[in-house]
Amino acid sequence: MANILIIDDEKSIRKTLSEILGYEGYKIDEAADGAEGFKMFQAKTYDAVLCDIKMPKMDGLEFLEKSKEINPDIPVIIISGHGNIDTAVEAVKKGAYDYISKPPDLNRLLITLRNAMDKTSLVKETRTLRKKVAKTQEMIGNSAPILKIKETIEKVAATDARVLVTGENGVGKELVARWLHQQSHRASGPIVEVNCAAIPGELIESELFGHEKGSFTSAVKQRIGKFEQANGGTLFLDEIGDMSHDAQAKVLRALQEGRITRVGGDKEIAVDVRVVAATNKDLLKEVEEKNFRLDLYHRLSVILIHVPSLNERRDDIPLLVDHFLDSVCKEYGIAKKTIEPAAMKALQEHNWTGNIRELRNVVERLVILSGKTIVPEDVEDYVIPARDKKKVNA
Numbered sequence: 409m410a411n412i413l414i415i416d417d418e419k420s421i422r423k424t425l426s427e428i429l430g431y432e433g434y435k436i437d438e439a440a441d442g443a444e445g446f447k448m449f450q451a452k453t454y455d456a457v458l459c460d461i462k463m464p465k466m467d468g469l470e471f472l473e474k475s476k477e478i479n480p481d482i483p484v485i486i487i488s489g490h491g492n493i494d495t496a497v498e499a500v501k502k503g504a505y506d507y508i509s510k511p512p513d514l515n516r517l518l519i520t521l522r523n524a525m526d527k528t529s530l531v532k533e534t535r536t537l538r539k540k541v542a543k544t545q546e547m548i549g550n551s552a553p554i555l556k557i558k559e560t561i562e563k564v565a566a567t568d569a570r571v572l573v574t575g576e577n578g579v580g581k582e583l584v585a586r587w588l589h590q591q592s593h594r595a596s597g598p599i600v601e602v603n604c605a606a607i608p609g610e611l612i613e614s615e616l617f618g619h620e621k622g623s624f625t626s627a628v629k630q631r632i633g634k635f636e637q638a639n640g641g642t643l644f645l646d647e648i649g650d651m652s653h654d655a656q657a658k659v660l661r662a663l664q665e666g667r668i669t670r671v672g673g674d675k676e677i678a679v680d681v682r683v684v685a686a687t688n689k690d691l692l693k694e695v696e697e698k699n700f701r702l703d704l705y706h707r708l709s710v711i712l713i714h715v716p717s718l719n720e721r722r723d724d725i726p727l728l729v730d731h732f733l734d735s736v737c738k739e740y741g742i743a744k745k746t747i748e749p750a751a752m753k754a755l756q757e758h759n760w761t762g763n764i765r766e767l768r769n770v771v772e773r774l775v776i777l778s779g780k781t782i783v784p785e786d787v788e789d790y791v792i793p794a795r796d797k798k799k800v801n802a
């Protein structure tokens with residue numbers, strides 16, 4: 409049921425509007441002036457506001473301005489008397505959805521309200537869709553290894569099997585984890601990422617399992633850890649090879665029992681989490697060198713997905729270049745630049761570090777420094793580092 413806020417200093421108007429809209433099934437709150445209305449607006453998310461112009465304390469225009477600062481998506485419909493149509497028009501210019509004149513015409517009021525709310529729900533829907541699209545970035549590539557990865561993701565996503573993603577830095581391991589999550593039955597749940605290498609050893613346990621207030625000096629508040637945050641979803645443990653021995657033991661226990669205990673707590677908390685881990689290290693070598701527990705390795709690596717570096721899937725480079733050309737030019741608000749086949753070939757044959765971020769940076773550099781069409785000389789000038797050129801010339 410939609411919530412409407414009516415702000416008008418004339419009690420009779422509030423009563424009439426409230427009765428009409430209540431009869432139509434809306435839930436109504438009333439305020440007698442702009443200041444009171446604004447307080448209510450701050451405390452609750454309304455679907456629409458009907459607001460008079462001339463009121464004591466805070467008038468309609470001021471309310472409009474302040475409400476837009478807090479939540480610009482909520483439509484404000486101005487109710488205007490005979491004497492202030494001009495102000496009502498000004499209000500529309502300043503962001504009011506529309507205005508209706510007093511005495512309100514019943515049909516016009518209902519239609520305006522319905523249209524305003526339709527627009528809000530469209531705005532909201534677009535925003536969630538945009539977010540979704542942004543989250544599940546496309547996995548570009550048609551090379552044999554990428555097709556194989558996509559196929560594995562499809563097969564594995566439906567299960568709760570743990571997945572270990574391996575590959576060099578920046579080859580797209582996180583992207584694989586996000587795709588797994590997106591295609592699984594957990595997609596409506598959260599995906600929570602922990603970069604195990606970025607968290608100091610003494611904090612990792614509290615980061616993963618949370619802590620109770622006072623459990624250590626800086627634990628001034630109770631804190632929920634990543635395992636609990638990921639409940640019902642996926643926990644992505646990035647750089648798992650860098651996790652301390654103590655933390656490994658606790659993660660192992662959490663995986664075996666499906667339960668965790670917060671640092672300094674004694675309660676066991678059940679968690680329903682699918683774990684996807686990633687590493688750029690050779691974990692079996694780490695096991696040999698006693699840096700990583702073999703039992704944890706076995707728990708994590710039911711399914712193995714190896715993401716090859718760029719040099720091992722050169723077929724994908726033209727697709728990736730085109731994809732980044734598109735996104736970089738959009739970002740800069742310019743028409744998409746083209747690239748000569750010979751320049752593309754030079755990029756395809758370039759010796760990449762493997763990190764896809766490097767390729768994106770190169771495309772961005774070419775977009776900034778080249779003309780409308782990227783030619784082989786641009787690649788030579790802006791991509792091949794001076795040291796390699798010396799080698800070529802020598």
Ligand SMILES: Nc1ncnc2c1ncn2[C@@H]1O[C@H](COP(=O)(O)OP(=O)(O)OP(=O)(O)O)[C@@H](O)[C@H]1O
Pocket residue numbers: 545546547548549575576577578579580581582583584646688764765
């Ligand atoms: N196949 C792909 N198509 C499009 N973009 C990709 C692809 N693979 C990777 N990227 C992009 O390259 C960047 C690096 O990818 P990602 O973060 O997934 O790599 P990673 O292996 O997890 O990196 P790190 O080892 O640094 O954690 C991201 O911006 C990602 O969106």
